[in-house]
Amino acid sequence: MLIARVIGNVVATQKNQRYEGASVMLCRQVTPEGKDMEYTCLALDSVNSGVGDTVIIVQEGWGASTASTGRPGAAIDSAIVGVVDYIDLL
Amino acid sequence: MLIARVIGNVVATQKNQRYEGASVMLCRQVTPEGKDMEYTCLALDSVNSGVGDTVIIVQEGWGASTASTGRPGAAIDSAIVGVVDYIDLL
Amino acid sequence: MLIARVIGNVVATQKNQRYEGASVMLCRQVTPEGKDMEYTCLALDSVNSGVGDTVIIVQEGWGASTASTGRPGAAIDSAIVGVVDYIDLL
Amino acid sequence: MLIARVIGNVVATQKNQRYEGASVMLCRQVTPEGKDMEYTCLALDSVNSGVGDTVIIVQEGWGASTASTGRPGAAIDSAIVGVVDYIDLL
Amino acid sequence: MLIARVIGNVVATQKNQRYEGASVMLCRQVTPEGKDMEYTCLALDSVNSGVGDTVIIVQEGWGASTASTGRPGAAIDSAIVGVVDYIDLL
Secondary structure (H helix, E strand, O other): OEEEEEEEEEEOOEEOHHHOOOOEEEEEEEOOOOOEEEEEEEEEEOOOOOOOOEEEEEOOHHHHHHHHHOOOOOOOOOEEEEEOOEEEEO | OEEEEEEEEEEOOEEOHHHOOOOEEEEEEEOOOOOEEEEEEEEEEOOOOOOOOEEEEEOOHHHHHHHHHOOOOOOOOOEEEEEOOEEEEO | OEEEEEEEEEEOOEEOHHHOOOOEEEEEEEOOOOOEEEEEEEEEEOOOOOOOOEEEEEOOHHHHHHHHHOOOOOOOOOEEEEEOOEEEEO | OEEEEEEEEEEOOEEOHHHOOOOEEEEEEEOOOOOEEEEEEEEEEOOOOOOOOEEEEEOOHHHHHHHHHOOOOOOOOOEEEEEOOEEEEO | OEEEEEEEEEEOOEEOHHHOOOOEEEEEEEOOOOOEEEEEEEEEEOOOOOOOOEEEEEOOHHHHHHHHHOOOOOOOOOEEEEEOOEEEEO
């Protein structure tokens, strides 16, 4: 899993039926200290996250699709599975 | 999932039977702002996308093969699952 | 699998139900000689590891979720599956 | 999936039984224009490709093992699933 | 799959039960010509490889765990599935 910040959302009317009703969020990876990194990805929301939230993203198909749609096998490889309150660094 | 633009398609007559009738599209990853990135990949189409479209690509075998052929376990690791209308950036 | 050191843990109250009761650890990859690398990731603990431990992390959804929650299909792609005592280098 | 050129094959007598009778090909990734890239990988052949062919490689365990041995769950993460005739670039 | 050389093994007494009795080998990726690369990883042995051997590593959870423990779903994402005798380069 990686830490990211939600920076936008994606609007797509022509899409796979498994995406109906799901929010596709644009996320940018951040360091543990919260600094922006280069990597961005799309992830389906499963915890009602919002733009600006620091989130936990899981990147594995089976888990991601089950988490975000309640069914395995959906056409999903990344899901937001938690909103980070804070990180206890050593 | 990542954002990409369809830049071509691949013609292959000698191929795995699971690919029969499917369109293998050549895609180039783009930034959220739509700028070309280095990374290119092949993806099976599942939403009737065309060359020039900005699309959502899922990169996970189970989901990708189910999305593009309706059956799991096909020899596919990437599928186009949506055509992007626009992206709401923060 | 990769070698990493546990450097913190993540607190997230708003999260997927599969995470209830699980510890999400922040880990930094280290070289075989124990030097810090750039890459950091989140992993669920399955062996009672603690901050400062050198650990083995598995990064694959099915195995990771089974290891850390005892059930497949959880929204997990990385798990701590061992605490390294030492490495016998050639 | 990615585009690669077959550049050799690997001989291994001491190997997992699932590999019996299969050809392990050494492949180098190429750009859509056919230029060599840095990345090389091993892939099992499922379409009778030969050294010098430009091929489509799938990199996902379930699909790759089903494609190249007809059975899921084999110890395989990459398979050659097509020989490219040509690429229609935009 | 990738080509690597076994450079050590990892001792971990506190570990997931699926690892009992298995050898966790430290491996360094090598080029087709046998030159050391930067990338190192841990892999479970399934073919009685030894330190110094050039090996084939599969990096996918289902195949890797089946190959090295005979059961799917183990907490494993990389397994040594062959010892390379030689590579026929074009």
